[in-house]
Amino acid sequence: MAIASAVPVSVEPDFYHTKTKYKGILGWIFTTDHKRIGILYLVTMLVFFFTAATLGVLMRLEMLTPGRTFVDAQTYNTFFTLHGIMMIFLFIIPGLPAVFGNFLMPIMIGAKDVFFPRLNLLSWWLFLFGGIFALVSVFLPGGAADTGWTFYVPYSVRTSTNVIPALSAAFILGFSSILTGLNFITTIHRMRAPGMTWFRMPLFVWSLYSTAWIQVLATPIIGITLLLIAIERWFGVGIFDPTLGGDPVLYQHLFWIYSHPAVYIMILPGLGVVSEILPVFARRTIFGYKFIAFSSLAIAFVGSLVWAHHMFTVGMSNTGMFVFSFLTFLVSIPSAIKVFNWIATLYKGSIEISAPLLFILSFIIQFCIGGFTGLILGTLAINIHVQDTYFVVGHFHYVMFGGTGFGLFAALHYWYPKMFGKMYKQAPAYISWFLATVGFNLLYFPMFVLGYEGMPRRYYDYLPEFQTVHQIATVGSWILYAGIVVMFVNLVVSLWRGEKATANPWGGETLEWKVPSPPPLENFDEIPVVTTGPYDYSKYEKAAQEVK
Amino acid sequence: MEQHDHSSSPHDAPHTVSYVTYLLIWLALVMLTGLTVALAGVDLGRWIIITALTIASIKTMLVLEVFMHLKFEDKTFRLFVLVACVTFAIFITLTFFDYAFA
Known part of the structure; x- marks a missing residue:
């Protein structure tokens, strides 16, 4: 990204050391x-991530043998409910937008801050309170909620566990998400630097913009729905409970109207990270910039219309099932556009292997497996067979963890020098990538086999013939967890022992690499004037051609 | 007559809405609420949902346009509200692909 004049070297101290x-x-x-x-988001989110990941490992440990291994069924139910709520609402939804969006988006568009800085702080406080509510619900009399993160009725209306505090947590976290979305939309519309036209914006910003729209439009629906459950529990009003005259299928519609677009809130910023990192380490101008940008909007729009593919076995009308199956297939088109453009970007590039790129390559492969298994699930006939089995768990984790999770690890390794002003050691980063990729696939791929053979999800017990595959998955969880521990030990130790990072250690072209690492308080001494697009690697491409 | 001057941001041209207008809109909202309650006791079959949603949509538009001053805003804001309304309409339509054909 060229700017009219070089950004002057800042004499201001970095934002950590500003009074x-x-x-x-x-x-x-x-x-x-x-x-x-x-x-702040990063630290808070990582606390919840490690708590939820530990719960996940404990769940897998319980599945090592049929029957009781070390906890009872009720505790197991609590484990997967908390694992789901924390991972979804406290880690993966806020993950990329709240951490990297907040830190980098204003710099990437040439602004000094977001449009509503105080609202931004309020969003974090709401996020913190929501997280605390979720944790407190575990220790209150009545016990932690055991409904799963979906809070399906009528069970969530009837269970004696602490559903209301868990609902309150999700409700508060929803407000945090809405306010962040609102802030990002306004900032991107109002605060772009001179010359930063829509088609000169980095693709990560495009993905944040698309995500923000979903946050603003879809999140209120889950807020109201969760409130209706609370009203039903408190006052016995028949909204969803069939014994009171309510309709449980209506709950599922309302829940998934938000929660499926929420999946795109989770994955879209991850797709943006891929588009950001690939050109830097392939030294190639991104292929199909406008297609990638518009495919983000298309995924956000079409992805908001496919929610009922979660409900093919609940007794929907045939017309409804046909429409939602068709729309589900439709959403694969913009997703595939991105993948084809990424591959084309790598083609004939001067690829430089590094930790961020390795995580991205794992992302692309795992995202494709997750996407294809999503199409299998979107097919009406097969869906009936694998609905609510481990196949769904495998698909979901391939997209959410294999995609967004690895995207977040890639983003952390890519922007770490910018955020903390230090470099981390490459060897442990490679080891952590290797362990995480091997462990991840060993953990989740067997779930497709388990699900296809009929192992239902969320069950505490299983038939003896499933034991070997369950044990393979459990060993995978240990390797994955080890990889994550190595990664974060490396990154945390490097905060003190790492070498000082230069302003642009990777040779990036977007605006965040034009300011010091870490940036000064207001990012730029003078707002830059942008004159070209964000991924201008033509000089490298010319050099590569001359060598040939 | 007292007038309410609303000029919250420097780029907005100042505009005024009289209290008479506010009062009339409020009365319209109360009447439409009364109509909704009255129609709830009439058996309109499947039309009851369409009727109720139409009345609710009119009330929403009145609040947005007058009380929330949308009619004084520029095209960008009106477009944003339109996107929200269209999205909501699509959600309802798609949901009724299930209920209407069940």
């Missing part, structure tokens, strides 16, 4: 600086 109104911890929790808020 603020409050000192110490108060300087963080009352900050309105988008970068500090991004770091």
Whole structure:
């Protein structure tokens, strides 16, 4: 991305060392600086991530043998409910937009901050309170909610566990998500630097913009739906419970109207990260910029219309099932457009292997497996066979963890020098990538086999013939967890022992690489004037051609 | 007559809405609510949903246009609201692909 004049070397101290109104911890929790808020989200989110990942490993440990291995059935139900709520609402939905969107999006569009800095801080506080509510619900009398993250009625209306606090947590977290979306839409519309036209915006920003629209439009629906469950529990109003005259299928419609687009809230920023990292390490101008940008919008739009493919076995009308199956197939088109353009970007590139790129390559392969198995699930006849089995669990984790999770790891390794001003060691990063990729596939691929053979999801017990495959998956969970631990030990140790990072260690062309690492408080001494697109690697392409 | 001056941001041209207008809109909203309640007791079959949603949509538009000053905003804001309304309409339509054909 060329700018009219070089960004002057900042004489300002970086944002960590700038004097603020409050000192110490108060300087963080009352900050309105988008970068500090991004770091706040990162720290909070990682706490929840490790808690939820540990619960996941414990779940797999329980599945090592049929029957009881080390916990009872009720505890197992609590494990998967908390694992789901934390991973979905506290890690993967806020993950990329709230952490990297907050830290980088204003810099990438040439702005000094987001449009509503105080609202941004409020979003983080709501996120924190929502997370605390979720944790508190575990320890209150009545026990942790055991409904799964979907809160399906009529069970969620009748169970004596702490459903209301868990619902409150999701409700509050929804507001945090809406406010972040609102802030990002406004910022992208109002605060782009001079010359930063829509088609000069980095593709990560395009993906954040598409995500923000879903956050604003779809999240209120889940808020109201969860509130209706609370009203039904408190006042016995027949909304969803059939014994009171309600309709449980209506709940599923309302729940998935949000929760399926939420899947795209989770994956779209991950797709943006791929588009950001690939050109840098392939030294190629991105192939099909406009197609990738518009495919983000298309995924956001069509992806909002496919929710009822979660409900093919609940007794929907045939017309309804046909329409939703068709729309599900339709959403694969913009997703495939992205993958083809990424592959074309790598083609004949001067590829430089690095930790961020390795995570991205794993992302692409795993996302494709997740996407194809999604098409299998979208096929009406096969869906009946594999509905609510481990096949769905495998598909979901391939997209969400194999895609977004690995995208987040890639983003962390890519923007770590910018965020913290330090470099990490490459060897442990490679080892962590290897362990995470091997462990991930060993954990989740067997689930397709289990599901196809009829192993239902969320069951505490299973038939003896499933044991070997379950044990393979459990061993995979240990390897994956080990990879994640190595990754974060490397990144945390590098905060103190890492070498100082230069402003542009990877040779990136987008605006965040034109400012010091870490950036000063207001990012730019002068707002830059942008004159070209974000991925201008023509000089490398010419050099590569001359060599040939 | 007292007038309410609304000029919250510098790029907006100042505009005014009289309290008479506010009062009339409020009365219209109350009457439409009364109509909804009255129609709830009449057996209109499948039309009851369409009737109720139409009345609710009119009320929403009145609140958006007058109370929330949408009619004074520029095209971008009106487009944003339109996107939200169209999305909501699509959600309802697709949901009724299930209920209407069940």
